[in-house]
Amino acid sequence: MTDDTAAPQPTFVLVNPQMGENIGASARAMLNFGLTRMRLVAPRDGWPNPKADALASGAGRLLDAATLHDTTADALGDVAFTFATTARRRDLTKPVFTPEAAMRHAAGLIAGGAKVAVLFGPERAGLENEDVVRANALVTVPVNPDFPSINLAQCVLLMAYEWRRQQDATPPVATEWAGSAPATGxxxxRLADHYEERLDAAGFFFPPHKEASMKITLRNLWSRMPLSQADVRTLHGILRQLVRQRDPDG
Known part of the structure; x- marks a missing residue:
């Protein structure tokens, strides 16, 4: 795996990261969401850094492939569009994206063949304006305005997650059927017929002028419940047992 052969994706550039632990945690966060391109600009404690390996927790190969650069300009030399992450106002005229919108825009640019980078600043104070001016747009996370600073690895995680969302077709809500399958129409x-028949015999549908609406209500109850085939068998069994206890000879 090298910086240039990874699947089409943005490159995450960590500018002057101070702690090896945060570099390692950032690598782990990136790999969690399928990102493998990391560039490092003048890490404070040098590179390689054994503390980064310790926190990478299985993402060491991403650190091995990370490229080292002396300046931000050098790290962005082959990049066509750059986002700079920031938690504070910069007094610079630039478009400001949410993480979701930024990674959606990045996906479109990358699909068109452009190289995209995301800049992350050092833990102490974030990116300097000298780095921010090299970006085409800013990314700001809608956090608590009274406590806006986000840890480097957490910011990387947020951006990596939003990138993954652009590539993933997982539905927002799904049902796990636990070894069964959805009940068919x-x-x-048949379940509705079974209950209606037994309830009718027990005199449940009373008074007579409400019988039709009560049956419709009951049918509607069954149709809106996400029942599995196992659920249907269980409900049939419950009703049979109740009837058997009430009328052993029935």
């Missing part, structure tokens, strides 16, 4: 129909 005919299975729900």
């Amino acid at each position: 005919i299975e729900i129909e």
Whole structure:
């Protein structure tokens, strides 16, 4: 794995990171979401850094492939569009994106063949304006304005997650069927018939003028419940047992 052969994706550039631990945690966060391109600009404690390896927790190969640069300008030399992450106002005229919008825009640029980078500043005070001016746009996380500073690795995690969301087709809500399968229309129909028949025999649908609406309500209850085939069998069994206890000869 090298900086230039990874799958199409943004490059994350850590500018003057101070702690090896945060570099390692950033690598782990990146790999969690399928990102493998990291560039380092003048890490305070030098490079390589054994403390980074300790915190990478399985993402050491990403650190091995990270490229080292003396300046931000050098790290961005082959990049067509750069986002700079910042938690404070800069008095610079630039578009400001949320992380989600930034990575959506990045995905479109990358699909068109452009190289995209995201700048992250050092832990103490973030990016300097000398670095920010090299970016085409800013990214600001909508955090608590009274406590806006985000740890370097946490910021990397946020951006990596938003990148992954642009590539992933996972539905926002899904049901785990726990070894069963969704009940079919005919299975729900038979369950409804079973309950309606037994409730009718027990005199549940009373008074007579409300019988039709009560049956519709009951049918609607079954149709809006996300029942599995196992659920249907269980509900049939419950009703049979209740009837058997009430009328052993029935």
